Amino acid sequence: MQRLWDRHMALATFGALDQGGVNRPAFSPIDAQARLRVIDWGARIGLLASLDSIGNLFLRRPGTRPELAPVFTGSHLDTQPTGGKFDGAYGVLAGLEMLETFHDAGCETLRDIVLVIWANEEGSRFAPTTMGSSVFAASLSLAQALQAQDEHGERLSEVLPTFLDAHGPLPVALDLIPFAYVEAHIEQGPVLEAEQRALGIVTGIQGLRWFEIEVCGQEAHAGTTPKAARADALHTAVNLAHALFEYFDGIGDEVRFTIGRWRTEPGSPNTVPGRVKFTIDLRHQKAESLAAFSQAIEDRCQAYRGVCEVTIAQLSESPPIEFSESVQHLLDQSAQVWGVPRMVLISGATHDAKWLNAMTPSGMLFVPCEHGISHNQRENTKREDLAAGAQVLAESILRLARQAN
Ligand SMILES: [Zn+2]
The missing domain is CATH 3.30.70.360 (Alpha-Beta Plaits)
Structure with a gap:
């Protein structure tokens, strides 16, 4: 529980703001530095890093049957200009926590598990939002994405090469269709806190x-x-x-x-x-x-x-989307195993999982955030809620990664 919390605090130093928040614009040097820290944490447990052409970063833990499609989890590390410490970072760090736990326990899986850091989820400098995952899912072409301009007229095509180089020499990520995708995120709304549930199983996105x-x-x-x-x-x-x-x-x-x-x-x-x-x-x-x-x-x-x-x-x-019923069911079972109080809810915010849902069974779990406040420097979440969500994520990913078909 402590390690997961400490990692949030450590990542929040990249782009730290006066009032406890974070400004980590997509494709910026500070965005790359935060990613390097995660690559470094991952390297200690043998995660293999690769990068695709829009800047999605993949950290892979090999399974015993590499011919099987991998299970994906992840989220994003870019933030709003006055963002918080948990939006996006939680999904990445919960995934890392899970992989470290598997590593420490010597836990094997059939399928590779891939922790993804999607590029430019926020879209606040270069529209659209969820750019990296939409390019990955081929609903936006790379060429279109590169044409994106910020408000000063600078094009993404001018900015992206420097950002990619800042990762150092990494292999090019393979074009893979995942077996399933599960993303953990803070709720960014007040429902779970009001209902006193530690976990939200997300049915879809507005x-x-x-x-x-x-x-x-x-x-x-x-x-x-x-x-x-x-x-x-x-x-x-x-x-x-x-x-x-x-x-x-x-x-x-x-x-x-x-x-x-x-x-x-x-x-x-x-x-x-x-x-x-x-x-x-x-x-x-x-x-x-x-x-x-x-x-x-x-x-x-x-x-x-x-x-x-x-x-x-x-x-x-x-358009509105509905997540896979089988993934919702899996999340519910996993929460039951760990005795985590839960409820179903719809996401008011857009997330990368939306695009993954179009290519593979996908789902999301939410943890509460204090007073429902997000996209705000005061964004906060209880450490026990972060831990409970990570536990349910781990249980669910483990079950998926041990499925042969
Ligand atoms: Zn987010």
Whole structure:
């Protein structure tokens, strides 16, 4: 229990922030340094490291039947700009803890077990999110991913070679289809804590759509331009945003609506804003509802067209997914073996497991996080909950890795 906790604290020194959080941008030097630490921990128990062309890092523990497809577990080490110590890191370190326990116990498996550190899960500098796992699952091509640009116009293709080199000379990862994938993660929400359960068995992931709304008016002098002559983009944008909030506030909690980025141009105190751009993150667990709510957003954009032009663009879409029932059942059995209080729940956040689910039976387990706070420097989890999740992960992976077919 102590080792798992200490490793979280050790990894959190890579990109440490003042208030206890972590800033470890994907593909940055600090991201590579954190990975080198994990490679080093893995090397002590004989894990074999390899790297693929988008920067997914694989640490393999050989089984006795190398011809069988390997069992995968893992998560990510990149963080939000003001992220916490556990988001992503937990899935990697729980997997490492499991492999160390197997090593110490001299525990053999038929199948290889591979601990994966997926590249760029957060997508906060280079969109989309879960980039590495979506390239691995071939739902995004490497060429497309390399075209991604950050807000300063720098392309991923310019940044990635340095990041890959920073790992030192590693073999190129083989293109494999895993036998199964199980990912451990903090819940990033308040349900498990409220229900006093140490473990969540995740049934699926909410669908997600991202939109960008652009409101165009006309820049004008703040002192000399009368009301009637103004095409104030901010005024229209605020009214539209207000209408959207009112609409979504009137609907139950099963729909999640967020305006997370807001830009006003030219951003000068004495110029009437000529342009406002803002983003919408919309989530729901049913595909039909997601489509209906998207239409409601478009209708409101339409209604606010007038003095200013209002356009809406869908930036990305990710349909709702359901995890493998056999993996959910396995997690439940494993939790029962270890007497871990559990419940089923749906994930509000997107995870790499979504893409793996498209290629192999996949599932996730959640551990509680304090007050449900995540993507925040104060993110925290109890060490006994981290340990219980790692134990259930280990039990489940062991059963999978000992299955011949
Ligand atoms: Zn995460």
